[in-house]
Amino acid sequence: xxxxxxxxxDDPGQVAxxxxxxxxxxxxxxxxxxxxxxxxxxxxxxxxxSVFPLLWALYLSFTDYSATRGGPANFVGFGNxxxxxxxxxxxxxxxxxxxxxxxxxxxQTVLGFAIAYLISRRTHGRGLLTTLFLVPMMLSPVVVGLFxxxxxxxxxxxxxSMLGSVGLGQVEWxxxxxxxxxxxxxxxxxxxxPFIMLIALAxxxxxxxxxxxxxxxxxxxxxxxxxTITLPLVxxxxxxxxxxxxxxxxxxxxxxxxxxxxGPGVSTExxxxxxxxxxxxxxxxxxxxxxxxxxxLVVVVLTQLYLRxxxxxxxx
Amino acid sequence: MRHPKxxxxxxxxxxxxxxxxxxxxLVATTLAACGDSxxxxxxxSAPKAPATIPELTKDPLTLSFIWFDxxxxxxxxxxxxxxxxxxxxxxxxxxxxxxxxxxxxxMFTQFAARKTDFDIAVLDSQHIGEAVTNGNILDLTxxxxxxxDVNAYNPYLLAAYGQFPQAETGKRDENASLYGLPLLGxxxxxxxxxxxIGDKPPQTWDEMISxxxxxxxxxxxxxxxxxxxxxxxxxxxxxxxxxxxxxGGNLWDPKTRKIDGVLxxxxxxxxxxVLVNKMKPLTAKGSGNWFIDEVNAxxxxxxxxxxxxxxxxxxxxxxxxxxTLGTTxxxxxxxxxxxxxxxxxxxxxxxxxxxxxxxAYSPAANQAEALNFMKWFERPDIQxxxxxxxxxxxxxxxxxxxxxLNAGPFNRVYADSVPRMRDMWNVPEYARLVDIENTNVxxxxxxxxxxxxxxxxxxxxxxxxxxxxxxKGGGGL
Numbered sequence: 134x135x136x137x138x139x140x141x142x143d144d145p146g147q148v149a150x151x152x153x154x155x156x157x158x159x160x161x162x163x164x165x166x167x168x169x170x171x172x173x174x175x176x177x178x179x180x181x182x183s184v185f186p187l188l189w190a191l192y193l194s195f196t197d198y199s200a201t202r203g204g205p206a207n208f209v210g211f212g213n214x215x216x217x218x219x220x221x222x223x224x225x226x227x228x229x230x231x232x233x234x235x236x237x238x239x240x241q242t243v244l245g246f247a248i249a250y251l252i253s254r255r256t257h258g259r260g261l262l263t264t265l266f267l268v269p270m271m272l273s274p275v276v277v278g279l280f281x282x283x284x285x286x287x288x289x290x291x292x293x294s295m296l297g298s299v300g301l302g303q304v305e306w307x308x309x310x311x312x313x314x315x316x317x318x319x320x321x322x323x324x325x326x327p328f329i330m331l332i333a334l335a336x337x338x339x340x341x342x343x344x345x346x347x348x349x350x351x352x353x354x355x356x357x358x359x360x361t362i363t364l365p366l367v368x369x370x371x372x373x374x375x376x377x378x379x380x381x382x383x384x385x386x387x388x389x390x391x392x393x394x395x396g397p398g399v400s401t402e403x404x405x406x407x408x409x410x411x412x413x414x415x416x417x418x419x420x421x422x423x424x425x426x427x428x429x430l431v432v433v434v435l436t437q438l439y440l441r442x443x444x445x446x447x448x449x
Numbered sequence: 450m451r452h453p454k455x456x457x458x459x460x461x462x463x464x465x466x467x468x469x470x471x472x473x474x475l476v477a478t479t480l481a482a483c484g485d486s487x488x489x490x491x492x493x494s495a496p497k498a499p500a501t502i503p504e505l506t507k508d509p510l511t512l513s514f515i516w517f518d519x520x521x522x523x524x525x526x527x528x529x530x531x532x533x534x535x536x537x538x539x540x541x542x543x544x545x546x547x548x549x550x551x552x553x554x555x556m557f558t559q560f561a562a563r564k565t566d567f568d569i570a571v572l573d574s575q576h577i578g579e580a581v582t583n584g585n586i587l588d589l590t591x592x593x594x595x596x597x598d599v600n601a602y603n604p605y606l607l608a609a610y611g612q613f614p615q616a617e618t619g620k621r622d623e624n625a626s627l628y629g630l631p632l633l634g635x636x637x638x639x640x641x642x643x644x645x646i647g648d649k650p651p652q653t654w655d656e657m658i659s660x661x662x663x664x665x666x667x668x669x670x671x672x673x674x675x676x677x678x679x680x681x682x683x684x685x686x687x688x689x690x691x692x693x694x695x696x697g698g699n700l701w702d703p704k705t706r707k708i709d710g711v712l713x714x715x716x717x718x719x720x721x722x723v724l725v726n727k728m729k730p731l732t733a734k735g736s737g738n739w740f741i742d743e744v745n746a747x748x749x750x751x752x753x754x755x756x757x758x759x760x761x762x763x764x765x766x767x768x769x770x771x772x773t774l775g776t777t778x779x780x781x782x783x784x785x786x787x788x789x790x791x792x793x794x795x796x797x798x799x800x801x802x803x804x805x806x807x808x809a810y811s812p813a814a815n816q817a818e819a820l821n822f823m824k825w826f827e828r829p830d831i832q833x834x835x836x837x838x839x840x841x842x843x844x845x846x847x848x849x850x851x852x853x854l855n856a857g858p859f860n861r862v863y864a865d866s867v868p869r870m871r872d873m874w875n876v877p878e879y880a881r882l883v884d885i886e887n888t889n890v891x892x893x894x895x896x897x898x899x900x901x902x903x904x905x906x907x908x909x910x911x912x913x914x915x916x917x918x919x920x921k922g923g924g925g926l
Contacts, residue, residue: 201579307738396891397891410884420926
């Protein structure tokens with residue numbers, strides 16, 4: 134402890150000598166300590182909530198552990214991985230998921246970009262239109278699912294009622310193999326097209342105006358301007374939006390759960406929904422962990438390939 | 450300058466060393482945590498409840514149930530708080546409800562965590578095996594011996610809602626352990642439109658199909674039949690099991706644990722053919738995802754000639770506010786009739802309903818209160834009151850009482866159905882088995898699979914689940 138300092142003094146030098154400045158080393162440690170104090174809670178949270186469960190899941194994926202049975206987690210090597218990769222059921226679900234992801238994301242990209250392009254060309258009411266288009270994205274997927282379940286009900290739904298009023302027959306939206314998957318794609322598109330639209334709109338408004346002015350001086354056609362100015366400049370941003378949507382669509386669960394329960398049969402059962410069944414109906418925790426790890430790997434590998442393509446595009 | 454100095458401190462080897470240390474710490478923590486899970490192995494079978502009720506607390510206490518969201522759950526909370534509080538003023542009953550599709554998961558994920566926010570789990574009869582083998586619920590055998598008159602029940606009901614391993618139909622094993630006591634009995638009732646098909650309900654399944662076909666043809670906009678076909682819960686599976694039973698089929702051979710070759714034998718195939726090719730065409734378009742509520746809605750809106758539903762869920766049909774069939778209960782009853790299911794080669798009906806089971810992870814004071822509640826609830830006078838309040842009792846004296854038989858037009862149907870009931874497989878693999886059956890029957894009903902293909906797939910996949918129940922790795926796909 135330092136000596137007590139008098140409250141008033143006539144000799145400033147005396148004060149200075151009584152309260153020596155902190156040594157450089159301790160001040161540096163203080164800065165570091167502060168940095169650690171700020172970062173460590175977030176880091177600990179990340180470790181506890183993300184890294185640790187991932188490592189644990191990785192460990193469990195090599196065992197026959199069941200969360201509900203308890204008991205020892207016996208090592209089974211790559212047994213779970215082999216079973217998943219060779220399972221015809223998993224292949225069917227993977228194909229369903231692929232069709233869903235490609236269908237939904239393609240539709241959302243085309244529609245989202247088209248809407249953004251049309252909005253960007255408006256000078257009045259752009260903000261209001263953008264806000265209105267964003268509403269579906271703000272809703273919970275559970276609410277969206279329940280809302281569309283009523284809309285698409287073959288007997289009591291609004292959609293069939295409208296079709297009936299124009300003389301068209303009833304469509305079994307959620308209970309036929311083909312229409313059920315199409316219905317899922319349509320509902321997901323209704324909810325998430327605004328996301329693509331928002332990103333595309335940001336890209337479109339960032340295109341320098343002078344490029345269009347120069348094109349218009351050269352009397353370039355509308356199509357030429359779109360093809361050579363708009364699309365190339367917005368494309369990288371659009372691809373990032375597609376990446377986000379594809380990852381989201383790949384792990385689709387909630388809409389399937391509420392709209393079709395994976396049916397009819399298992400025709401709309403996505404990989405995520407199947408993992409849920411493996412994990413919670415049979416409580417085969419080891420198998421479900423391996424399943425989850427494989428899904429993460431697929432997403433990581435595809436994302437890396439995609440990002441490389443994006444980087445190439447950027448360099449080009 | 451400070452910055453280069455700091456960078457210098459965190460030289461590459463140093464950073465690597467730190468990362469390696471962190472990774473080792475994480476792996477060590479992971480292994481330690483896994484080691485903990487292995488310690489949980491002690492729970493290999495259900496812990497025993499005390500033979501006599503321990504001293505009850507005088508402090509305020511909330512006794513929590515978990516059930517799925519349907520009218521009997523709300524009726525139970527209201528009834529128990531009104532009646533049980535007379536004896537135990539410090540106890541409050543709370544019935545937590547979850548959607549039917551989440552019911553199994555909501556209970557068993559908590560069991561998996563070895564910590565429950567409920568004291569009494571209302572388990573489906575087929576859930577008992579999974580809960581017992583995992584040590585999730587108390588063994589009530591000694592408690593029942595000391596506190597419950599087992600002879601007051603139809604032995605099959607007591608066995609279905611409490612016994613494990615499963616009893617064969619109608620033969621309760623008196624030496625077997627009991628893990629639950631009946632809360633609510635249930636079975637399917639046939640609901641028919643008296644104004645459309647006449648007062649006399651069809652007596653055979655074939656006659657019922659014929660009557661429904663005629664009714665549909667004569668009444669445009671009204672479908673001949675309405676029944677459960679949905680993919681979730683046990684909806685489509687119970688429908689197939691019912692037709693399978695009526696046409697003389699078996700779900701499995703419990704002694705040999707054989708499903709393949711039993712379920713898909715000639716009787717099973719005939720049942721699937723009847724269901725898909727004769728009954729399905731008489732249902733409303735797009736009804737392939739109907740369950741309890743949708744069938745009730747179709748009846749209440751006058752859109753079905755004949756329907757099948759669980760009795761415990763049928764009370765709302767007599768509510769004029771929910772029906773277009775009349776403005777009073779009497780007007781509705783002029784149009785709606787309730788009857789036991791038609792028979793064909795056999796007269797089997799599906800067993801529904803549930804028992805009460807005490808969570809092994811509930812605090813001791815709550816477990817004691819739960820046992821006291823169960824003893825109270827099974828008393829003859831309380832069972833009669835429960836019947837009058839809309840419940841479906843399991844005690845024979847309550848079933849035959851005027852309080853029950855006069856409480857609803859379908860209660861006689863239940864009393865008459867009790868000797869005809871058949872349950873499903875009460876095994877730990879139930880959740881997987883029922884999912885396989887549900888998805889495949891739903892696929893057949895909605896044209897995604899041919900009936901024979903669906904039936905063979907059910908038999909093969911279910912057999913695989915049973916056979917692989919002790920296998921290491923890759924199980925459950």
